[in-house]
Amino acid sequence: MDEKTDIGELTFSKPMSFDGEEYACLDPLSFNVRYGPYAFKIKNVLAYMVPIKSQYHRLLFPEVEKQMELLPGSRPFGNSIRKAYLCNAQIRTIKPGSNILFYRSGDQNGISVMGVVEDTFISSSPN
Incomplete structure (x- = not known):
């Protein structure tokens, strides 16, 4: 519209x-x-929980953190609506539309961010 x-x-x-x-x-x-x-x-709708260590959570989801920097958003990969998640998980059947619950582990255990899968790409090559 x-x-x-x-x-x-x-x-x-x-x-x-x-x-x-x-x-x-x-x-x-x-x-x-x-x-x-x-x-x-x-x-x-299928949902999957993705554990993320607190130090990576701070980088990927800066909008969830308390603002401690004078100039927030200095890491552009953390300030997008779309994100790519790379992992070596055994599951290979995540479908578009599935919900993803990001679980922050370590200092603040709990689900902090929810997302929706747009697409999956399975590869055995790092390139």
């Missing part, structure tokens, strides 16, 4: 609410693209 202002600037918006029919008929990824990041489809 894009519109133009009186001076020709584009404005972009998303719907912030949905009804039961929209929740039921959209697949999990389409639902998140349309209504996220504020809404997640969780009913009948």
